[in-house]
Amino acid sequence: xxxxxxxxxxxxxxxxxxxxxxxxxxxxxxxxxxxxxxxxxxxxxxxxxxxxxxxxxxxxxxxxxxxxxxxxxxxxxxxxxxxxxxxxxxxxxxxxxxxxxxxxxxxxxxxxxxxxxxxxxxxxxxxxxxxxxxxxxxxxxxxxxxxxxxxxxxxxxxxxxxxxxxxxxxxxxxxxxxxxxxxxxxxxxxxxxxxxxxxxxxxxxxxxxxxxxxxxxxxxxxxxxxxxxxxxxxxxxxxxxxxxxxxxxx
Numbered sequence: 001x002x003x004x005x006x007x008x009x010x011x012x013x014x015x016x017x018x019x020x021x022x023x024x025x026x027x028x029x030x031x032x033x034x035x036x037x038x039x040x041x042x043x044x045x046x047x048x049x050x051x052x053x054x055x056x057x058x059x060x061x062x063x064x065x066x067x068x069x070x071x072x073x074x075x076x077x078x079x080x081x082x083x084x085x086x087x088x089x090x091x092x093x094x095x096x097x098x099x100x101x102x103x104x105x106x107x108x109x110x111x112x113x114x115x116x117x118x119x120x121x122x123x124x125x126x127x128x129x130x131x132x133x134x135x136x137x138x139x140x141x142x143x144x145x146x147x148x149x150x151x152x153x154x155x156x157x158x159x160x161x162x163x164x165x166x167x168x169x170x171x172x173x174x175x176x177x178x179x180x181x182x183x184x185x186x187x188x189x190x191x192x193x194x195x196x197x198x199x200x201x202x203x204x205x206x207x208x209x210x211x212x213x214x215x216x217x218x219x220x221x222x223x224x225x226x227x228x229x230x231x232x233x234x235x236x237x238x239x240x241x242x243x244x245x246x247x248x249x250x
Contacts, residue, residue: 005042017071031064031083035071041095043078050082050101050119057163058119058137058171061101070107094131106143118155121173130184139173144239147176148184148202157190177212179235197227197235 002016005024014028017036026040029047034040047067050060065084069075073087076095084101087093091105094113102120105111109123112131117123121135124143129135133147136155141147155173156162162169174188177195182188183202194200198210201217201224210216213227236242 011047023077029064029067029083031066033066033068035069035073035089037072038069039074041075041077041079044075045080046075048080048082057165058169065101076113088125100137112149118173124178136171136173136190138171139175141176142178142180144179145176146181148182148186150185151182151188152186153188155190174206197232199227 002020002022004022007025008022009027011028011030011032013030015033017034017038019037020034022040023042025043027045029049032047040046049064052060067081067083067085069087070089070091072090074092075081076093076097078096079093080098082099082101085099086104088105088107088109090107091109093099093111094115096114097111099117100119103117104122106123106125108126110128111117112129112133114132115129115135117135118137120137121139123129123141124145126143127141127145129147130149132149133151134153136153138155139153153174155171158167161167172191174191175193176182177193179197180194182194182200183204185203186200187205189207192206193209194206195210195212195214197213199215200206200210200221201215204217204221205219206216207220213232215224215227216222217224
């Protein structure tokens with residue numbers, strides 16, 4: 001049974017699973033599918049197409065694609081989800097978050113309040129992105145990652161020329177490997193890789209790759225120490241991974 005509040009705008013092709021709850025003043029653009037037991041809170045906008053005033057640098061794909069929200073997910077108040085997004089099961093997206101077109105969130109992801117996720121970014125299972133973080137376009141975040149509040153990331157080191165159309169538009173977001181932790185207020189440069197299990201200290205500025213299971217801090221960030229073998233083993237064992245082999249490979 002579908003429960004809706006007041007002033008809900010549906011498209012002709014909006015599809016709902018069972019036991020879906022929709023709050024007040026929610027707008028559904030064409031091509032939205034909502035799974036069983038989902039909750040859509042007040043003021044959410046789902047399936048919004050990208051629109052240009054003719055003055056943006058990145059070319060926009062004006063082809064409308066399907067937005068799919070997996071079963072048991074919660075979409076917070078005043079969230080804006082663009083077209084072409086795939087959201088897994090039991091995903092929580094906090095109030096005021098904005099997610100651009102083409103993103104993919106795997107099962108049990110948490111996106112905090114006011115988080116901005118740019119185009120074509122992938123977020124792996126159980127990853128947590130805390131309030132106010134900015135995930136740039138074409139970013140890859142693997143499973144079981146923690147991204148603290150206010151983290152910033154970029155995908156373009158050539159914006160000085162690119163904004164004028166003087167060089168081709170190509171961007172490359174950071175890659176954050178499984179089990180990594182990015183502290184509050186850290187900054188990630190375009191194209192860097194944060195290795196498996198690495199820890200980035202709060203307010204650090206990452207300008208080069210961070211090796212697996214390494215702790216870095218500072219501006220620019222430098223290695224402080226390694227994550228201990230005991231901690232590595234605890235994390236890997238918790239997920240049923242081969243602890244001996246993983247530690248020997250470092």
